Structures are given as structure tokens and as C-alpha cells.
Amino acid sequence: MRFVICGAGGLGSVIGGMLARAGENVTLVGRPRHMDAIKARGLRISGIYGDFQVRDNLTCVTHPDQADGAFDLMILLTKAKDTETALAEAASLKDRVSMVCSLQNGIGKEERLRQWAGHDKVIGASTIEGGVLLEPGHALAGLTTPTTAYFGELDGGITPRIEAVAAAFQNAGFGTRAVADIQQVLWEKLMQIGTASGWSVSTLGLPLTFPDGLEVRQGAINYVMLARDFLKVYKAMGYQPQNFYAPMGQFREFDRLPLDQAVDLMMDVGVRFRERARASGETEGRTSMHQDLHRGRRMEVDIILKPYLDKATELGIDVPVLQYVYGVAKVQDAFLSD
Ligand SMILES: NC(=O)c1ccc[n+]([C@@H]2O[C@H](COP(=O)([O-])OP(=O)(O)OC[C@H]3O[C@@H](n4cnc5c(N)ncnc54)[C@H](OP(=O)(O)O)[C@@H]3O)[C@@H](O)[C@H]2O)c1
Structure with missing residues (x-):
């Protein structure tokens, strides 16, 4: 699958890096110092999954306009205070993404995404995975649980697209479940x-x-x-x-x-x-x-x-x-x- 992660800081880097390591195609949208460090040396992930560099399948950009092509899933992972700016900047992605989700904390973020991307593109997602940006180019994976990610249709139910996203996360090393009641x-x-x-x-x-x-x-x-x-x-x-x-x-x-x-x-x-x-x-x-x-x-x-x-x-x-x-x-x- 092709993923674009808007707001690749602590958590976005861990999730993007693990997905890329598993063979998914990942574009990170993040701050220049972090993106430049990854371009120069690869993305270092240390902590609970070991200590390794990810270089393959990873593209780093500092603005969504620089992201090439179409994406299966856009994951919003800025802090909540930056959501509005990130969505405004991502206007050019709207017609190039099939699905949109947020792994941010909080309630109501999906409604905001529906206003932005349209009702049908948005899927429900939740994770407790922990990531901290230690320095540019280096993220610490600090916390996971046996099931660390959940996906489901916002109005209830599990569809093939939910199963496909859950399978990609599972394959990347995150214990993942598709659920009928994501709310x-x-x-x-x-x-x-x-x-x-x-x-x-x-x-x-x-x-x-x-x-x-x-x-x-x-x-x-x-x-x-x-x-x-x-x-x-x-x-x-x-x-x-x-x-x-x-x-x-x-x-x-x-x-x-x-x-x-x-x-x-x-x-x-x-x-x-x-x-x-x-x-x-x-x-x-x-x-x-x-x-x-x-x-x-x-x-x-x-x-x-x-x-x-x-x-x-x-x-x-x-x-x-x-x-x-x-x-x-x-x-x-x-x-x-x-
Ligand atoms: N980290 C965790 O363990 C964890 C676990 C579960 C859920 N969450 C949730 O996930 C969300 C992200 O948390 P986080 O800890 O990963 O935050 P973070 O480390 O601050 O990562 C967000 C990144 O997005 C960047 N950013 C903000 N606006 C941007 C924009 N317009 N374009 C490009 N990059 C932009 C930020 O840069 P600046 O720092 O320069 O603003 C930062 O590098 C939060 O809602 C949090 O509650 C976090």
C-alpha cells in the first residue's frame, strides 16, 4: 500500500518507519531538519523493536505538495494544535488519497477529517503505540501492547478496506485488529x-x-x-x-x-x-x-x-x-x- 503520514514526528516516524521496513511505500511529511537527517542517513528507530536504520521505501518531504502520486491512506499525526495548518497545506492531497485517518489522540478528529476529505474517505483508527523524536533522524519506539492498533468504519462495521489497512499494520509488526465498533x-x-x-x-x-x-x-x-x-x-x-x-x-x-x-x-x-x-x-x-x-x-x-x-x-x-x-x-x- 502507499501511505502518506502528515506530521511525521515521534509517533509518525515510528509508524512510517516500521511500515516502510515491512515493504509498504511510505511518504513522510515533516519538518526540514528531521526530513534532511533521514535523507542523509536513513531513519533510525531504536527501543522496543531493536535499533536499526530504515532507508528503503521511504520518501521524505516538507510539504504535501511535494508528495508524488496517489495514496491508499493518509495518516494525520501532527499534534492537535497543528491540525488546521496541516490540513490546509494538504489540500493538494485531497483528491489523491483513497482513505484518510487520524492516529492522534482525542474525540472529534474524524468529524474534522470528514469535513476536509468527504464523508466516505475517512476511516476510524486508534493506537497506543509510543514514539518520541529523540533528535532529527532518530525516533524512539517506547511502548506497545499485544494489540496496539485498531481500525474500523466510523459508522460501524468492517469492510475489505479496513481489513487491508489492518493487515498492513499487522505485517509491519504492530498487533492490529479490525473492529466493528471503532467508536x-x-x-x-x-x-x-x-x-x-x-x-x-x-x-x-x-x-x-x-x-x-x-x-x-x-x-x-x-x-x-x-x-x-x-x-x-x-x-x-x-x-x-x-x-x-x-x-x-x-x-x-x-x-x-x-x-x-x-x-x-x-x-x-x-x-x-x-x-x-x-x-x-x-x-x-x-x-x-x-x-x-x-x-x-x-x-x-x-x-x-x-x-x-x-x-x-x-x-x-x-x-x-x-x-x-x-x-x-x-x-x-x-x-x-x-
Ligand atoms: N507519541 C506518542 O507516543 C503517541 C501515542 C499515541 C498517540 N499520540 C498522538 O499522536 C499525535 C502526534 O504525537 P507525537 O508525539 O508524534 O507528536 P510530535 O512528536 O510533536 O510529532 C508531530 C510532528 O509534526 C510536525 N508538524 C506539525 N505541523 C506540521 C506541518 N504542518 N507539516 C509538517 N510537519 C508538521 C511537528 O513539528 P514541530 O514539532 O516543529 O511542531 C512534529 O515534528 C498527538 O495527537 C498525540 O496525542 C502520540
């Missing part, structure tokens, strides 16, 4: 990333990593309490937790276990996380939002935490922990810059 995956993913990100920013602050925070019992208590606020809203929407991204965030267990046992479970997740990070030589152990805090850059607070707060208001549900965590994140975000 549920998107909401559960937001609960997952919202819990991990909100907890990181409020409980870890700057010095600590994910496993550090789970080593202290109070840290794991904070995690479960926040997860349970998200769960109240998710269940009121009519969903039951599925643990799409197990073993990260075990929402089924958080839902049914007494608090003490749920906290024990989360502390075990922290231990396994640290062991995995050590084995792969990876040290970051941070969510995308937490990385932004570290780098002094604006966080996706309203993208990642606000949709659940809005739903809670709409459904009349009290979510004091989520409300507090959102407040902490907003205060810190006010002092960061774009």
Missing part, C-alpha cells in the same frame, strides 16, 4: 490515555517516570481513583470496559475489584513496565502529554481530558478527581508555549 475503542483509548496522562502530569510532575509513580502506593491509588472517574462516564455512555490496550490500564479490573486489589494490580503494572524499559534500554517511560510538559511545550489538555469532563456534565455525573486533575494540568499548561 468504543476511541472512547476507551481516550479513557486510557486520559488516565495515564492526567495522572502523570498531576502525580509525577517533572522528576518522576511512570514506573516511579507506581512504586509508591499512594501513586497507584491516585491512578485508580482517576481511572474510576473516567469509568463512571464511560459506563454511563453505555459501554463496558474491554481492556483494548491490555496490559496497560486494566479497566475491567478497576471496575470490579475492591480499591486495595486494584491498586496492587496497578503497582504490578509499574514493576513490569520498569522491567520492560530496562530490557529495551529505554528510559523515558512517559506519555506524550508528559513529554510535552518536560519539553516546556503546550500540552493537549483539552484534547485528552476535556471530552470526558464535557460528557460528565452532559450526563450529570460527578467526577471530582478528573476535575481536579484537569485543573492541575490547565494551570501548568498556562505557563508553557507552543
Whole structure:
């Protein structure tokens, strides 16, 4: 298949690089320094998949107008704040792409893509795969789960085009499933990333990593309490937790276990996380939002935490922990810059 990835930073480089390594034809649209470094030395991916350079099947451009030919799938992977600029710049791609999806975090991104590309071209997609741009030309693959990517038709169902995209991702080394209800995956993913990100920013602050925070019992208590606020809203929407991204965030267990046992479970997740990070030589152990805090850059607070707060208001549900965590994140975000 031919893929074009608009906004090839941390995650886009890992996904694009892995797809290209598996033989897919990939065009990355990214910033000049990163694109120039890849053109000069290839794309280095290190971390959980090993340490290797990708050169074949990879084209790097700095503007979508420079991308040649037609594409089966365009993947939008800028941060949310850059979506509008990226879509405006990609106008010339609109008629050259068969499908469009976003692997960004958040809810509502698909509606925006439908306005841009037309209703039928847009497919639903979600991933928990973790990627960080360490330096131009070098991305760290830091996190995956046994099933790390989901695709489905936005109005429900699985079609041959969904199966084809899922097969390409699977073949590239990402555990992938085609699902009939991608909307549920998107909401559960937001609960997952919202819990991990909100907890990181409020409980870890700057010095600590994910496993550090789970080593202290109070840290794991904070995690479960926040997860349970998200769960109240998710269940009121009519969903039951599925643990799409197990073993990260075990929402089924958080839902049914007494608090003490749920906290024990989360502390075990922290231990396994640290062991995995050590084995792969990876040290970051941070969510995308937490990385932004570290780098002094604006966080996706309203993208990642606000949709659940809005739903809670709409459904009349009290979510004091989520409300507090959102407040902490907003205060810190006010002092960061774009
Ligand atoms: N990283 C993860 O682990 C992860 C996991 C799951 C989901 N996500 C989601 O994926 C999205 C991307 O995250 P990320 O961590 O990969 O972000 P990132 O590292 O900042 O990558 C985005 C890249 O796009 C570039 N960019 C922005 N506007 C552009 C434009 N108009 N043309 C070309 N390049 C442009 C950015 O450059 P500048 O930096 O110069 O702006 C940056 O290099 C976010 O919505 C995030 O929540 C991330």
C-alpha cells in the first residue's frame, strides 16, 4: 500500500518507519531538519523493536505538495494544535488519497477529517503505540501492547478496506485488529490515555517516570481513583470496559475489584513496565502529554481530558478527581508555549 503520514514526528516516524521496513511505500511529511537527517542517513528507530536504520521505501518531504502520486491512506499525526495548518497545506492531497485517518489522540478528529476529505474517505483508527523524536533522524519506539492498533468504519462495521489497512499494520509488526465498533475503542483509548496522562502530569510532575509513580502506593491509588472517574462516564455512555490496550490500564479490573486489589494490580503494572524499559534500554517511560510538559511545550489538555469532563456534565455525573486533575494540568499548561 502507499501511505502518506502528515506530521511525521515521534509517533509518525515510528509508524512510517516500521511500515516502510515491512515493504509498504511510505511518504513522510515533516519538518526540514528531521526530513534532511533521514535523507542523509536513513531513519533510525531504536527501543522496543531493536535499533536499526530504515532507508528503503521511504520518501521524505516538507510539504504535501511535494508528495508524488496517489495514496491508499493518509495518516494525520501532527499534534492537535497543528491540525488546521496541516490540513490546509494538504489540500493538494485531497483528491489523491483513497482513505484518510487520524492516529492522534482525542474525540472529534474524524468529524474534522470528514469535513476536509468527504464523508466516505475517512476511516476510524486508534493506537497506543509510543514514539518520541529523540533528535532529527532518530525516533524512539517506547511502548506497545499485544494489540496496539485498531481500525474500523466510523459508522460501524468492517469492510475489505479496513481489513487491508489492518493487515498492513499487522505485517509491519504492530498487533492490529479490525473492529466493528471503532467508536468504543476511541472512547476507551481516550479513557486510557486520559488516565495515564492526567495522572502523570498531576502525580509525577517533572522528576518522576511512570514506573516511579507506581512504586509508591499512594501513586497507584491516585491512578485508580482517576481511572474510576473516567469509568463512571464511560459506563454511563453505555459501554463496558474491554481492556483494548491490555496490559496497560486494566479497566475491567478497576471496575470490579475492591480499591486495595486494584491498586496492587496497578503497582504490578509499574514493576513490569520498569522491567520492560530496562530490557529495551529505554528510559523515558512517559506519555506524550508528559513529554510535552518536560519539553516546556503546550500540552493537549483539552484534547485528552476535556471530552470526558464535557460528557460528565452532559450526563450529570460527578467526577471530582478528573476535575481536579484537569485543573492541575490547565494551570501548568498556562505557563508553557507552543
Ligand atoms: N507519541 C506518542 O507516543 C503517541 C501515542 C499515541 C498517540 N499520540 C498522538 O499522536 C499525535 C502526534 O504525537 P507525537 O508525539 O508524534 O507528536 P510530535 O512528536 O510533536 O510529532 C508531530 C510532528 O509534526 C510536525 N508538524 C506539525 N505541523 C506540521 C506541518 N504542518 N507539516 C509538517 N510537519 C508538521 C511537528 O513539528 P514541530 O514539532 O516543529 O511542531 C512534529 O515534528 C498527538 O495527537 C498525540 O496525542 C502520540
